[in-house]
Amino acid sequence: MTSDEELLAAALHGDGAAFTALYRRRQGAVYRFALHMSGDPAVSEDVTQEVFLALFESGSRFDPARGTLLSFLYGIARNLLLRRLEKKRPEDSDTLMEELAADEDVLDELTRRETIEAVRSAVLSLPAPYREAVVLCDLENASYEDAAAALECPVGTVRSRLSRGRAMLVQKLAVKTARSMS
C-alpha cells in the first residue's frame, strides 16, 4: 500500500488521484478528532476541509522525522479548532453532568446510547489540553508519540494530561461509575 508520505508527495505535484486517496484514508480520523473536540458536526466538516486545504498549501512543511502525517494533520486541525474555541466558548456542560449525576432516576434509565452521549458530553466539558489528550489517545488510539507531535509537547506531558483528563472524567461520571460497579 502506498504510504501517506508518498501520496502527499504525489499530491503536491498535482496528482489529484493521490490527493483523493490520501483524503479518503485520513479524513475520518481528522473529522472525528474535530467532532470530539467541538461536538459540532458542521464545525468538524469545516475543519476537515480546511485541514486538507492547508495540507495542499503547506504540505511541504511536513517533516517525517517529527511524526507521522496523521499527527501532522491532527496538529493542523488542533490549531484550527483552538482558534474556533477561543472565539466561541462551548457551553459549560459541567452543569449538565452535575444535573445528570444528581438525578439518579435519570441515570437509571440511561441506555448504552445515553451512556455514550454522557461520556461525549463529559469529554466535551474537559478543558482543551486534557480533552485533546483523551480524544487522541483514548478515542482515536493515537500513540503517545503521535499525540505529542500533534500537540507539540513532550510525551511525558501527554501522559500526565491523559491521566488528569481521565481522572476528571471519573469525577464527572462518578455516580454512573458507582452504579456500574455495584
Add this chain to the structure above:
Amino acid sequence: MKEDYVLQALAALAENDREKEAQPEVEARLLGAFHARHVRRVRRQRRWAGVATLAAGLLIALLLWPNRRPKPAVSAVQPILLVREAARPAPAAMTVASVTRTPSKAARKIAIAPQSHEIVTDFFPMMNPAPSFGRGQMLRVQLPAAAMQTVGLPVPEEHLGDSVQADVLVGEEGMPRAIRFVRFDVK
C-alpha cells in the same frame, strides 16, 4: 476500577463513532479547490520559469558578447546605419515570419509595430538550432549597447555603455528565441 469504567465508556464512544466521517460534499469541494489551485500554481511556475530563463539567457549573452567585438574598421558607423546593416536576410534558423503570423494575445499587446519614428533591426536568433516556433511573447527590454555586438552589429567604442532598447521574442516554453534592437529616429 473507576478509571476502568471510564476507559470502557470511552471505548464504547470510540466504537460508536468509528464510522463517522465528513460528508461526500466536502471531498467534492476539496477536489475542486485542489485542481483550481494546482492550475494556478502551474501557471505561476511557468511564468516565473519563463522570466528566469529569459533573464538567464540575456545574462549569458551579455557575458559572451565582449569576446565577439567587431572589427575596429566598422566601429565608427553611425547607429542609424546599424539598422541597414541588420536588414540583411535573417539566418535560416530564424522563424520571425511565424511570429508575425501568429502572435499571442500578450504579444499583440506588447509588440510595438514599427512606426515612422521607430527603427528596428531584423530579428537575430538566440537559440541555435532554433526549435519550431508556435506562439510566444515579445518583451521590450533595455540593454547595454554592448549587447548589439553579440549579433555582429558594430557599436562605437564610446557608446558601449549606453542603453539601447530591444525586443526579445520569448517562446511559449519561456526560452528567449530571438532579439531585435530598436532605435528611435529623432526626426
